[in-house]
Every structure is written in structure tokens, then in C-alpha cells.
Amino acid sequence: MSISPFTKQQLMPQEEKLEVARHKSELFIGIPKETSFQEKRICLTPDAVNSLTIQGHRVMIESGAGESSSYTDKEYSDAGAEVTKDTAKVFSCPMILKVEPPTLAEIEMLNNKAIVLSAIQLKTRQKAYFEALARKKITALAFEYIKDEDGSYPAVKSLSEIAGTASILVAAELMITTEFGKGLLFGNITGVPPTEVVILGAGTVGEFAAKTAIGLGANVKVFDNSITKLRRLQNHLNQRIFTSTIQPKALLKALRRCDVAIGAMRGKERCPIVVTETMVENMKKGAVIVDVSIDTGGCFETSEVTTHEKPTFIKSNVLHYCVPNIPSRYSKTASLSISNIITPYLLQIAEDGGLESAIRCNKGLKNGVYLYHGILTNKAIGEWFDIQDSDINLLVF
Numbered sequence: 001m002s003i004s005p006f007t008k009q010q011l012m013p014q015e016e017k018l019e020v021a022r023h024k025s026e027l028f029i030g031i032p033k034e035t036s037f038q039e040k041r042i043c044l045t046p047d048a049v050n051s052l053t054i055q056g057h058r059v060m061i062e063s064g065a066g067e068s069s070s071y072t073d074k075e076y077s078d079a080g081a082e083v084t085k086d087t088a089k090v091f092s093c094p095m096i097l098k099v100e101p102p103t104l105a106e107i108e109m110l111n112n113k114a115i116v117l118s119a120i121q122l123k124t125r126q127k128a129y130f131e132a133l134a135r136k137k138i139t140a141l142a143f144e145y146i147k148d149e150d151g152s153y154p155a156v157k158s159l160s161e162i163a164g165t166a167s168i169l170v171a172a173e174l175m176i177t178t179e180f181g182k183g184l185l186f187g188n189i190t191g192v193p194p195t196e197v198v199i200l201g202a203g204t205v206g207e208f209a210a211k212t213a214i215g216l217g218a219n220v221k222v223f224d225n226s227i228t229k230l231r232r233l234q235n236h237l238n239q240r241i242f243t244s245t246i247q248p249k250a251l252l253k254a255l256r257r258c259d260v261a262i263g264a265m266r267g268k269e270r271c272p273i274v275v276t277e278t279m280v281e282n283m284k285k286g287a288v289i290v291d292v293s294i295d296t297g298g299c300f301e302t303s304e305v306t307t308h309e310k311p312t313f314i315k316s317n318v319l320h321y322c323v324p325n326i327p328s329r330y331s332k333t334a335s336l337s338i339s340n341i342i343t344p345y346l347l348q349i350a351e352d353g354g355l356e357s358a359i360r361c362n363k364g365l366k367n368g369v370y371l372y373h374g375i376l377t378n379k380a381i382g383e384w385f386d387i388q389d390s391d392i393n394l395l396v397f
Contacts, residue, residue: 025354027057027346030093031081033065036100038308040068040331041338043097043117046079048343053080057350062090069335095355099338101125107132113373115355116140117342119155120370123296127385130376137374139355143338145378146345146368157204158337162327164208164264167290168197168216170326171260174288174312174319182286184259188217195219198254200274200299201264202229202243205292207236209262214241221254223274224265246274256282263291265299275300277316285317295324359396366392 029052031043042065044052049059059081063073073083084090091109096102098118102110107129110116116133120142133140143155172186175195188194195218199206202224210233213220221242224230230243244250255261255275261283265271271293280289280302291303298304302315306322308329313320327334345358345365352358359366370378375390382389 025350027052027095027350028093029057029059029095029097029346030090031059031061031065031097032087032090032106033062034099035103038325038328039100040328041099041335042066042069042071043099043338043342045336045339046071046075048339049076049081050079051343052346055347055350058082060084060090060093062087069331097342101129104128104132107136110136110138113137117143119143120145122381122384127387130371130381130385130387133371134374134376138371139369139373140371141368142370145370147364149364154341155338158341159327159334160204161208162330162334162337163292164205165212166326166330167205167209167262167292168212170321171262171288171290172216174321175259180286180314180319186216186218195260196258197221198223198258198261199264200262201266202226202233203264203266205264207233209264210237210241223251251275252279252282255279256284258287259284260288260290263289263293263299263303265293267296271296271299273299273301277301280318281316283316283318286319288319288321290321292326294322298322356396366396372396
């Protein structure tokens with residue numbers, strides 16, 4: 001009997017070999033406690049952790065990580081997570097899940113070639129952040145860059161929905177306050193003129209602000225320079241509302257009459273200033289401005305960044321609310337939302353046999369990668385910080 005000079009593996013056709021290589025992999029995920037100022041969210045709920053652990057994956061969570069989202073250590077422990085007080089131990093896991101990007105001190109605790117899934121919040125990043133990750137040959141994915149099958153960005157969309165809805169609820173609270181507010185009820189009560197609301201921007205934030213305001217019975221006017229966005233907004237609302245392109249005369253007229261103005265504009269870098277200080281001076285005394293665009297500079301000239309502890313200030317007799325991280329105020333809802341988006345991706349990564357295989361199979365997930373084994377793969381970041389970047393399609397194929 002002749003003995004073949006080739007092994008069974010070598011004789012296997014390439015296609016079959018790839019199929020065999022795509023075996024399931026076991027994930028080991030670390031979830032540290034958020035340390036950034038005012039960050040109260042967590043990436044995975046106990047239910048999401050349970051859906052991972054019953055599939056044989058390990059989740060290590062830092063004690064107290066879920067407290068500010070109303071999730072106890074016991075709930076995570078019952079869901080199958082390993083709970084520890086040792087921060088360094090959590091950061092030594094092969095895959096780290098965070099809401100905020102890791103700090104430079106936290107990056108030092110990461111293992112070489114670890115995988116980090118977090119937000120990136122590009123406007124607050126510095127070159128040193130990317131250099132520190134590159135030194136450790138980290139593969140990093142940003143929630144904001146992960147794309148869905150339809151080409152949208154699910155994490156951005158979801159948090160924008162929360163911010164849009166919350167902006168109206170915040171305005172409704174501020175209209176009551178007796179120190180400066182008018183003691184008005186947001187809505188439409190028989191015999192009483194309805195609340196007048198002006199929304200700047202017809203994106204997801206503007207759409208959900210409009211839906212909430214209309215649901216409460218307000219008169220809503222939406223301004224945006226994109227006719228396409230305005231048309232889509234009206235279709236989504238299933239009703240005709242006042243819409244207009246941004247023309248100073250029409251905008252000033254609307255702002256003079258309104259009780260609430262919501263800033264929901266977006267720009268490529270800094271958000272455009274649409275409302276000047278003079279326009280704000282012409283607004284009603286006690287009117288409320290909620291500038292959701294403040295995280296990219298704000299679209300009201302009078303806006304200044306505020307915090308959840310001291311959220312408002314008064315300028316030109318108008319009450320301003322300019323907190324950059326509105327979804328964090330609704331930490332449990334925001335955590336559920338992030339968890340719903342991230343969990344299917346984690347299960348998919350495991351199903352595909354690890355992140356390497358998953359980004360080959362899933363273009364949307366591949367779009368989320370901005371560092372691959374320490375190599376910058378995002379052109380926009382490369383140009384912004386003057387760092388050399390490589391096309392990920394040349395590294396992963």
C-alpha cells in the first residue's frame with residue numbers, strides 16, 4: 001500500500017479549508033467601570049450577558065460597573081458574569097467593552113493585541129490616544145462607525161433617538177420652573193394656546209424631538225437646509241407640519257413666537273451657528289433653548305457647555321440647557337439601547353470564529369474598525385491628526 005506524501009489537510013480544497021477554519025470561537029469580554037465624568041451607561045445589560053454566557057462565553061465585569069444604570073453586581077453574577085473589584089484584571093481580558101474610549105492610563109493596563117469596542121468621540125480625542133493604542137498593537141472598533149445592512153449607523157441613530165425625545169422632556173421640565181420658567185404646561189390644553197416649538201435640523205434628533213412635541217400637542221416648526229431631509233421627516237411623521245429652509249427672516253419670526261427652541265444641527269466638523277446672539281435677544285422672556293448640538297460646538301451663538309449637575313444658565317432672558325451627553329441622563333434606557341446593538345455583533349463575532357473572520361464576512365463591522373493591530377485604518381482620523389493610515393481592505397481580505 002503506497003503512502004501519500006501529502007497530509008489530509010494539504011489535500012483539502014481551499015474552499016473546504018476556509019469552511020473548516022470558520023469554527024466558533026469563545027469570547028472573553030471585560031467590562032470595566034466607567035470613570036469618565038458624568039458617564040453612567042454600561043455596554044451590556046444582565047440579560048445580554050446571560051445570552052453570551054449560556055453560549056459558553058466568559059464575561060468579567062468590574063464591581064459596581066452597572067450601578068449608575070440601576071443594575072446590581074448580583075444581577076450580573078446571576079447572569080453568569082465573573083464580578084471582580086480588580087480593575088487591572090478586567091483590563092487584562094482579550095476583549096474590552098466600554099462606553100467611553102479608554103483613557104491613557106487604562107490603555108497602559110490593556111494586553112498587547114487586545115480588542116477594544118467603545119465609542120470614539122473623535123472631537124475629544126488627541127493624537128496621543130491613537131499612538132498609545134498603536135504601541136500596544138490594539139485592534140479598536142468605534143460604535144459610531146459600525147454600519148447596518150441599510151448603510152445607517154445604528155449606535156448613532158439609537159442615541160440620537162434618545163437625545164431627540166429627551167430634549168422635549170427636558171424643555172417641558174424647564175418651562176415649569178418657577179424661578180425663571182413661566183409655570184407653563186408643555187402641550188395643548190382646550191382653550192389655551194399650544195406650546196410653540198422651533199426645531200433646527202431634520203435628522204434623527206430633530207425627527208424624534210418633533211414626534212415627541214407633536215405627541216404632546218405642540219405646534220412644531222422645523223428648519224433645515226436639506227429639502228430631502230425635510231421631506232423624509234414629513235413622511236416619517238405621517239403628517240404635514242411647518243418646514244422651511246434656514247432663512248434668517250423666517251427663522252427670526254418663528255423664534256420670536258416660540259416657547260422652546262431645539263438645536264439639532266450637525267456639521268462635518270463644527271456644527272454651523274444658525275441662531276445669532278441678536279436672534280436670541282429677540283426671543284420671548286422665559287423661552288427655553290435646548291442645544292443638543294453642543295457636543296460639536298452648538299448651533300446657537302449664545303450656547304456654552306453645561307453639566308448634568310448645573311445644566312442651565314440664563315442669557316438675554318432666555319433659559320439655555322447645553323449638556324453635551326443627554327442620553328447619559330437616561331442611563332438605563334441608553335444602556336439597553338447600546339446593549340441591543342452590540343450583543344448581536346458579539347454573537348456574530350463568536351459565530352464567525354473571532355473578530356478577524358467576522359470583519360472579513362461583515363462589511364458593516366469592518367467599517368467600525370479604526371485601528372487594526374495598531375495600524376490606523378480610518379482615513380478621516382489620519383487626516384485629522386496627521387497620522388499615516390492604511391486601507392483596511394489591503395490588510396483584511
